[in-house]
Amino acid sequence: xxxxxxxxxxxxxxxxxxxxxxxxxxxxxxxxxxxxxxxxxxxxxxxxxxxxxxxxxxxxxxxxxxxxxxxxxxxxxxxxxxxxxxxxxxxxxxxxxxxxxxxxxxxxxxxxxxxxxxxxxxxxxxxxxxxxxxxxxxxxxxxxxxxxxxxxxxxxxxxxxxxxxxxxxxxxxxxxxxxxxxxxxxxxxxxxxxxxxxxxxxxxxxxxxxxxxxxxxxxxxxxxxxxxxxxxxxxxxxxxxxxxxxxxxxxxxxxxxxxxxxxxxxxxxxxxxxxxxxxxxxxxxxxxxxxxxxxxxxxxxxxxxxxx
Amino acid sequence: xxxxxxxxxxxxxxxxxxxxxxxxxxxxxxxxxxxxxxxxxxxxxxxxxxxxxxxxxxxxxxxxxxxxxxxxxxxxxxxxxxxxxxxxxxxxxxxxxxxxxxxxxxxxxxxxxxxxxxxxxxxxxxxxxxxxxxxxxxxxxxxxxxxxxxxxxxxxxxxxxxxxxxxxxxxxxxxxxxxxxxxxxxxxxxxxxxxxxxxxxxxxxxxxxxxxxxxxxxxxxxxxxxxxxxxxxxxxxxxxxxxxxxxxxxxxxxxxxxxxxxxxxxxxxxxxxxxxxxxxxxxxxxxxxxxxxxxxxxxxxxxxxxxx
Numbered sequence: 001x002x003x004x005x006x007x008x009x010x011x012x013x014x015x016x017x018x019x020x021x022x023x024x025x026x027x028x029x030x031x032x033x034x035x036x037x038x039x040x041x042x043x044x045x046x047x048x049x050x051x052x053x054x055x056x057x058x059x060x061x062x063x064x065x066x067x068x069x070x071x072x073x074x075x076x077x078x079x080x081x082x083x084x085x086x087x088x089x090x091x092x093x094x095x096x097x098x099x100x101x102x103x104x105x106x107x108x109x110x111x112x113x114x115x116x117x118x119x120x121x122x123x124x125x126x127x128x129x130x131x132x133x134x135x136x137x138x139x140x141x142x143x144x145x146x147x148x149x150x151x152x153x154x155x156x157x158x159x160x161x162x163x164x165x166x167x168x169x170x171x172x173x174x175x176x177x178x179x180x181x182x183x184x185x186x187x188x189x190x191x192x193x194x195x196x197x198x199x200x201x202x203x204x205x206x207x208x209x210x211x212x213x214x215x216x217x218x219x220x221x222x223x224x225x226x227x228x229x230x231x232x233x234x235x236x237x238x239x240x241x242x243x244x245x246x247x248x249x250x251x252x253x254x255x256x257x258x259x260x261x262x263x264x265x266x267x268x269x270x271x272x273x274x275x276x277x278x279x280x281x282x283x284x285x286x287x288x289x290x291x292x293x294x295x296x297x298x299x300x301x302x303x304x305x306x307x308x
Numbered sequence: 309x310x311x312x313x314x315x316x317x318x319x320x321x322x323x324x325x326x327x328x329x330x331x332x333x334x335x336x337x338x339x340x341x342x343x344x345x346x347x348x349x350x351x352x353x354x355x356x357x358x359x360x361x362x363x364x365x366x367x368x369x370x371x372x373x374x375x376x377x378x379x380x381x382x383x384x385x386x387x388x389x390x391x392x393x394x395x396x397x398x399x400x401x402x403x404x405x406x407x408x409x410x411x412x413x414x415x416x417x418x419x420x421x422x423x424x425x426x427x428x429x430x431x432x433x434x435x436x437x438x439x440x441x442x443x444x445x446x447x448x449x450x451x452x453x454x455x456x457x458x459x460x461x462x463x464x465x466x467x468x469x470x471x472x473x474x475x476x477x478x479x480x481x482x483x484x485x486x487x488x489x490x491x492x493x494x495x496x497x498x499x500x501x502x503x504x505x506x507x508x509x510x511x512x513x514x515x516x517x518x519x520x521x522x523x524x525x526x527x528x529x530x531x532x533x534x535x536x537x538x539x540x541x542x543x544x545x546x547x548x549x550x551x552x553x554x555x556x557x558x559x560x561x562x563x564x565x566x567x568x569x570x571x572x573x574x575x576x577x578x579x580x581x582x583x584x585x586x587x588x589x590x591x592x593x594x595x596x597x598x599x600x601x602x603x604x605x606x607x608x609x610x611x612x613x614x615x616x
Contacts, residue, residue: 103531128528131608132595138608142615147530177527187520190513192531197572198506199532203591205498205561205568212495218597219485222455223411223436223500224507224539226604231532233595236588243576243584253513254573258566260513264505265562268551276551280544283511287440287541289526296534300439300446302610307450 007032008070008097008168014062014084016040016049017235018130019101020075021139024054026172029141039065049136063091071168074100074112079241082111094119097161101127103188103238105152105181107245113154121161125151126184127174128192132233145173146294152181189249193242194257196231197250200239203232227302315340316378316405316476322370322392324348324357325543326438327409328383329447332362334480337449347373357444371399379476382408382420387549390419402427405469409435411496411546413460413489415553421462429469433459434492435482436500440541453481454602460489497557501550502565504539505558508547511540535610 013020016038027033038055040046050058059065066072066088102108108124129147149169153162166176206217267275291298321328324346346363348354358366367373374380374396410416416432437455457477461470474484514525575583599606
């Protein structure tokens with residue numbers, strides 16, 4: 001690690017998809033890194049990353065990729081973390097920091113921690129940002145700008161290592177928060193995992209109807225449905241792994257969602273307009289606060305193009 | 309009605325909100341209308357429309373507003389249609405066309421038809437477009453460009469009147485489809501009403517948790533939740549009326565949604581990764597088709613701003 005807390009001499013990113021390739025771009029944009037290594041097990045993905053000139057060195061082999069690296073960032077689906085960690089473990093440098101970008105944290109700690117040798121700092125992380133697209137070409141440097149990155153250091157984590165990783169993300173343009181893996185998984189279950197699940201679900205429901213054709217669903221999607229198709233177009237492997245690895249928190253939040261939906265269903269059945277109006281009025285306020293907090297744009301309709 | 313089927317000498321829009329004011333702008337942009345009258349029962353809304361110079365004449369009184377009009381467009385919440393129709397009925401000109409922009413059609417036909425005198429053509433309509441914002445200033449001329457407008461003419465509707473209304477919408481830039489009110493209500497239940505309901509619902513669920521704070525929900529909303537807050541910021545009165553007036557179709561579609569969600573919940577509980585992966589893979593395809601059909605933009609993340 002160099003003197004400047006926010007920079008590392010040698011950084012390895014494993015996984016050159018949307019997040020990994022955006023990380024490479026953001027690191028390059030920020031400057032200050034000695035050598036940037038990008039690894040991917042998929043030869044086509046690695047070739048695409050190379051063609052985009054995203055890093056200094058490209059590796060198909062993770063052991064080769066992590067040698068002498070000061071910071072290793074795992075940007076692979078949550079279900080692949082353990083096997084990557086196992087493979088690379090013996091090649092890690094003493095004092096290296098291993099982090100990740102997975103959407104589930106308790107599961108990652110449990111899967112990855114036992115694989116790593118002593119003297120290596122494991123500090124799991126999760127940048128709360130992304131798009132519905134996948135692959136090296138979908139990435140962009142500003143993906144993490146003003147977005148939160150949650151770090152979940154295990155008890156006893158070295159303060160200097162934690163400080164360096166925090167400074168690294170801050171330099172990329174992100175805001176850093178620290179919490180336990182368990183709390184992270186609960187928060188993300190409601191702000192990300194359940195929203196994805198119900199988006200996938202309604203798109204599935206709409207495709208399977210007998211009384212309304214798929215062509216009608218597509219034609220009239222501007223009534224609201226099309227919004228849900230965006231996140232329902234996200235990477236299937238990544239999201240399968242999220243649900244398999246954050247089962248308890250997702251089921252808990254899903255239970256709350258379904259309970260509330262049943263109450264709304266009952267209000268509709270009994271014509272309780274007051275209950276509907278009350279809910280529909282207070283949800284406006286959260287949108288306002290998200291815009292005020294800089295987490296979304298205030299342009300109408302997500303800023304979809306329009307003329308006056 | 310003038311010779312040109314797409315133009316009317318005198319058009320009255322009742323309701324100067326997002327849709328009514330966008331209609332006024334789109335009509336003005338298209339040209340060819342003799343006189344455009346805008347009416348609103350709310351003095352502040354009418355004053356705002358006047359300040360924006362959206363029409364030729366501004367009326368607080370609907371009877372005054374509809375006198376001698378060839379086309380009357382009701383752009384008020386579905387629950388207010390009947391009382392507006394009742395008020396204006398005796399002032400309508402023989403041969404006038406009365407249409408609307410309500411999101412529910414069978415209920416509108418049932419409520420409005422009995423109010424109108426013989427010799428007036430009732431042809432309910434619904435432009436499938438909008439944003440989460442409200443009021444005269446939120447409107448814009450291109451709101452209906454390339455969006456579908458569904459007309460639901462009652463049996464025995466005059467062909468010339470139907471042709472004139474279709475040509476009117478086509479001239480505004482829309483695509484016109486004709487179906488029964490009942491089928492419309494079923495299609496919109498899945499493409500618009502249930503999506504709004506589950507968006508309102510998840511925002512409500514997220515606000516009421518004890519284990520995750522509202523501040524955390526706002527901070528980490530970029531994980532997917534923020535997408536839902538957009539439509540959950542839509543007009544509460546309008547949406548209360550939609551659910552009260554399309555009860556049966558909404559309950560039917562909601563039943564399907566909940567059934568499918570329960571199956572997904574079970575797949576998560578039992579770790580059935582294959583079932584999750586299968587659904588998550590086929591939902592991508594619908595997004596692609598919506599983009600190909602020109603009903604959404606292909607830019608990642610709804611085109612939210614980003615740099616390379």
